[in-house]
Ligand SMILES: NC(=O)c1ccc[n+]([C@@H]2O[C@H](COP(=O)([O-])OP(=O)(O)OC[C@H]3O[C@@H](n4cnc5c(N)ncnc54)[C@H](OP(=O)(O)O)[C@@H]3O)[C@@H](O)[C@H]2O)c1
């Protein structure tokens with residue numbers, strides 16, 4: 001992949017890049033966004049989030065323009081923006097749980113019409129030709145999906161200046177090809193629907209893949225009770241499984257049981273770990289920070305599976321003989337395809353399943369990111385009220 005144009009900054013997690021956003025081209029319009037403007041070499045930290053102007057593409061064939069109403073704040077926004085994974089291109093506009101209302105459609109659009117509620121999750125393009133795209137798993141595109149943020153515009157369905165990387169949903173509006181648009185039923189609570197577009201689908205897809213939607217009832221562990229984990233608890237319990245929440249925080253037991261867990265493991269308590277050893281068929285591990293997987297593997301039954309979901313960059317060390325003697329599986333899963341994302345939205349709409357959220361304005365993003373990075377999200381998903389943020393003149397670009 002060609003490197004973005006700009007200043008390359010060496011970083012222990014992988015180089016990041018400071019770039020200058022060009023003025024909007026004739027086929028682009030100017031939009032408000034909240035971004036990390038650059039990486040500060042003096043402090044060796046990204047600068048705080050601030051309001052900036054970005055360019056969005058004018059409408060083209062098969063494109064949908066929507067005004068942003070709400071955008072969820074995912075821990076992945078903070079990982080990428082803080083360069084935890086390397087490769088962050090600044091200015092970085094986070095947000096991949098976009099929920100809005102269609103204001104304009106391009107020629108040929110059939111999926112939605114002006115006035116419809118729509119969502120966009122973590123992807124805005126992929127090749128749509130490879131075996132994975134053809135199998136409705138665009139997230140595993142053999143030619144690389146284009147993410148909603150921090151991605152080069154590779155496959156031609158993201159319009160606008162080809163040299164700028166994609167900008168996420170912390171912004172007043174966006175334009176997306178209809179293939180990657182998710183239809184949001186009018187009856188949904190749209191503030192709370194936004195996080196389903198990442199936190200929801202990221203749990204739904206492996207739940208579906210591992211046969212837990214229609215298959216026999218199992219004992220399902222969910223490790224890490226944040227934005228993703230709490231959705232896992234709600235889905236697995238709604239589907240009739242016995243759910244055991246696994247947390248570092250003893251004070252989350254009540255919250256986990258309110259959301260549908262019947263069991264609770266505190267990983268800081270050796271007795272709690274011992275009492276639950278060998279009891280779980282599958283564990284969905286949503287932990288966001290470096291941790292020791294060997295704390296969790298003994299909780300699985302023989303033949304059990306742990307599904308790694310957190311954006312943890314540090315490698316794990318695993319005792320292979322332990323896996324062999326109990327035929328355990330360590331696997332992973334990445335978000336979900338467009339079809340599955342529509343499926344989970346429709347499932348949540350039908351069963352009234354929503355994350356517990358806290359609405360914020362854009363000016364609170366820096367504090368929100370800090371709380372998530374410190375593991376203090378408290379099991380709620382923070383969601384930006386974009387309309388209210390656009391009225392907050394003290395946090396708009398000059
Ligand atoms: N696979 C994918 O496609 C995908 C999609 C979206 C996000 N992600 C990743 O999934 C992770 C979770 O995202 P999120 O938005 O749910 O984050 P979150 O709301 O911050 O929740 C993360 C949870 O992890 C636990 N945790 C934090 N630090 C820990 C530590 N040092 N040791 C053990 N547990 C710790 C905490 O739960 P307790 O207090 O209960 O211990 C915390 O609530 C992130 O890394 C994110 O990048 C992956």
Ligand SMILES: [Zn+2]
Pocket residue numbers: 074075076077096122198199
């Ligand atoms: Zn996410």
Ligand SMILES: [Zn+2]
Pocket residue numbers: 126127128129130131132133134138140141142143144
């Ligand atoms: Zn593909």
